[in-house]
Amino acid sequence: MVQESRKKEILKILDEHESLSVQELEYRFKVSQMTIRRDLTDLETQGYLIRKYGGAVKSEAVDSLFSFNKRLEENGRQKEKICRIASSFIEDDDVIFIDCGTTLFRLSHYIQNKTRLRVITNSLPVVSELINYSNINITFIGGDVVGDRKASYGDTAERLIGEYHADKAFIGADGVSLSKGLSSYDEKEARITRKMAENADKVFLLCDSSKIEKNSFYRFAPVSLINVLITERKISGEETSRYRDNDISIITNTEEE
Amino acid sequence: MVQESRKKEILKILDEHESLSVQELEYRFKVSQMTIRRDLTDLETQGYLIRKYGGAVKSEAVDSLFSFNKRLEENGRQKEKICRIASSFIEDDDVIFIDCGTTLFRLSHYIQNKTRLRVITNSLPVVSELINYSNINITFIGGDVVGDRKASYGDTAERLIGEYHADKAFIGADGVSLSKGLSSYDEKEARITRKMAENADKVFLLCDSSKIEKNSFYRFAPVSLINVLITERKISGEETSRYRDNDISIITNTEEE
DNA sequence: TACGCAATGATCGATTATGATCGATTCAAT
DNA sequence: ATTGAATCGATCATAATCGATCATTGCGTA
Numbered sequence: 280m281v282q283e284s285r286k287k288e289i290l291k292i293l294d295e296h297e298s299l300s301v302q303e304l305e306y307r308f309k310v311s312q313m314t315i316r317r318d319l320t321d322l323e324t325q326g327y328l329i330r331k332y333g334g335a336v337k338s339e340a341v342d343s344l345f346s347f348n349k350r351l352e353e354n355g356r357q358k359e360k361i362c363r364i365a366s367s368f369i370e371d372d373d374v375i376f377i378d379c380g381t382t383l384f385r386l387s388h389y390i391q392n393k394t395r396l397r398v399i400t401n402s403l404p405v406v407s408e409l410i411n412y413s414n415i416n417i418t419f420i421g422g423d424v425v426g427d428r429k430a431s432y433g434d435t436a437e438r439l440i441g442e443y444h445a446d447k448a449f450i451g452a453d454g455v456s457l458s459k460g461l462s463s464y465d466e467k468e469a470r471i472t473r474k475m476a477e478n479a480d481k482v483f484l485l486c487d488s489s490k491i492e493k494n495s496f497y498r499f500a501p502v503s504l505i506n507v508l509i510t511e512r513k514i515s516g517e518e519t520s521r522y523r524d525n526d527i528s529i530i531t532n533t534e535e536e
Numbered sequence: 537m538v539q540e541s542r543k544k545e546i547l548k549i550l551d552e553h554e555s556l557s558v559q560e561l562e563y564r565f566k567v568s569q570m571t572i573r574r575d576l577t578d579l580e581t582q583g584y585l586i587r588k589y590g591g592a593v594k595s596e597a598v599d600s601l602f603s604f605n606k607r608l609e610e611n612g613r614q615k616e617k618i619c620r621i622a623s624s625f626i627e628d629d630d631v632i633f634i635d636c637g638t639t640l641f642r643l644s645h646y647i648q649n650k651t652r653l654r655v656i657t658n659s660l661p662v663v664s665e666l667i668n669y670s671n672i673n674i675t676f677i678g679g680d681v682v683g684d685r686k687a688s689y690g691d692t693a694e695r696l697i698g699e700y701h702a703d704k705a706f707i708g709a710d711g712v713s714l715s716k717g718l719s720s721y722d723e724k725e726a727r728i729t730r731k732m733a734e735n736a737d738k739v740f741l742l743c744d745s746s747k748i749e750k751n752s753f754y755r756f757a758p759v760s761l762i763n764v765l766i767t768e769r770k771i772s773g774e775e776t777s778r779y780r781d782n783d784i785s786i787i788t789n790t791e792e793e
Numbered sequence: 794t795a796c797g798c799a800a801t802g803a804t805c806g807a808t809t810a811t812g813a814t815c816g817a818t819t820c821a822a823t
Numbered sequence: 824a825t826t827g828a829a830t831c832g833a834t835c836a837t838a839a840t841c842g843a844t845c846a847t848t849g850c851g852t853a
Contacts, residue, residue: 558840558841559839559840569840569841570842573840573841573842577842589839589840589841590839590840590841617842617843620842
């Protein structure tokens with residue numbers, strides 16, 4: 280058996296079970312412990328799993344690496360809706376920032392028919408999606424590439440964003456609340472998001488309703504940073520008006536406000 | 537059996553199985569290992585499969601954001617050779633520039649097992665190839681993304697390169713001659729190449745022999761810019777020494793100098 | 794027939810994967 | 824905390840595979 284297919288087989292087994300032990304793999308493939316350990320070490324450096332004493336467990340990154348698609352599936356319908364709404368705000372000749380993350384990635388599906396768009400992004404999947412469309416100019420924000428996020432971050436990236444200015448920024452967050460503002464579980468990601476928002480005339484937050492009035496651990500901006508909150512279903516009327524009091528429009532479905 | 541139908545048969549077998557080994561093909565077709573290996577190498581350069589130690593796996597198996605259409609490529613065998621040679625110059629802990637282009641892209645295959653490498657590149661396929669390896673740090677040079685080249689160019693890109701310094705630069709060119717230096721058919725590409733070379737301690741030009749002593753229309757650097765010329769087959773002794781007179785080593789195969 | 798060209802096979806040194814050993818480390822039970 | 828068993832990684836030896844090279848074969852054509 281080719282080494283490569285053994286590793287692939289290991290990943291398949293891991294996909295079906297939560298974890299796996301060196302012992303069972305040793306027996307399964309009829310090779311020595313040492314070989315299995317080496318396989319696991321390799322797979323770990325490639326980010327496919329995390330080694331534990333006696334075996335290995337799934338890695339967080341596996342979802343996104345193995346199938347970016349699979350993760351898109353959860354809440355997929357909602358995200359589609361959000362992105363459709365968001366895309367209606369994009370006009371020809373716009374210059375827009377697109378943040379990274381699965382929701383924002385979906386947005387790139389919906390802008391392929393616009394003309395003379397300039398997209399500034401740090402998300403590799405977004406670039407990959409738009410690269411073949413000659414009607415769209417892409418500016419990629421360089422910097423340190425983080426594998427499991429498929430995007431670039433760091434000081435350089437932040438500085439570069441500051442050099443650009445866009446008409447609109449489409450950003451994501453892991454939580455948003457009136458009292459505590461926008462929050463994220465990842466600081467470096469949040470810094471990029473904030474920078475994009477600061478350098479755009481109008482800021483759109485794409486956010487499924489499960490994240491509204493929730494807080495993640497890193498609070499990176501007041502809610503006043505955004506101008507429009509796009510979500511997939513109606514928020515209570517009272518809440519809507521409280522956002523409106525902060526000069527933030529909430530958009531759900533096709534009705535504006 | 538004719539070579540062509542054997543290759544076709546190999547692809548059929550691969551289609552039914554996840555992977556295939558040189559051994560089983562050797563037995564299946566009653567030919568030597570060497571022939572099978574040559575078939576597999578050819579099929580790889582045409583993009584039909586990916587060679588692994590002991591055999592090959594399906595090419596769709598690799599998830600890649602950006603891929604070149606290798607099918608149209610010529611001189612695949614030679615480029616592989618050049619890249620293997622080039623990779624032997626890369627050491628652990630190196631900081632390296634990798635230029636864009638199909639030849640340089642192949643180089644990324646051969647550096648995945650190095651440790652603590654930092655790769656600075658403007659080539660999206662290179663990023664996509666290395667992104668899953670946590671032992672390799674990637675810095676992407678941002679800028680205007682050009683779709684058909686799958687890389688970023690422009691003033692921003694050039695300026696960013698100037699902010700970095702690398703131990704080694706691996707670059708390409710469309711022509712190189714002692715009298716007229718390095719030349720390219722694309723100015724923006726050449727400017728990136730030159731910038732990388734200027735910011736590295738040692739410059740390696742990867743160049744199949746068909747480009748040696750040829751000139752393309754845009755001359756962008758004197759031959760003194762490079763330190764090592766890596767090509768796939770021997771240049772005439774007289775020519776070699778003329779390059780050596782310019783302090784440039786010519787490397788073909790494993791023999792240095 | 795002689796020649797050239799491409800495909801193939803054989804060989805060899807180099808590289809890579811694997812297996813075995815062993816002291817160090819980790820885990821779990823007391 | 825202590826102890827014993829399991830597991831680990833480092834190392835070395837071995838086996839398998841690799842690519843480079845050269846010799847051979849097969850085949851069409853001058």
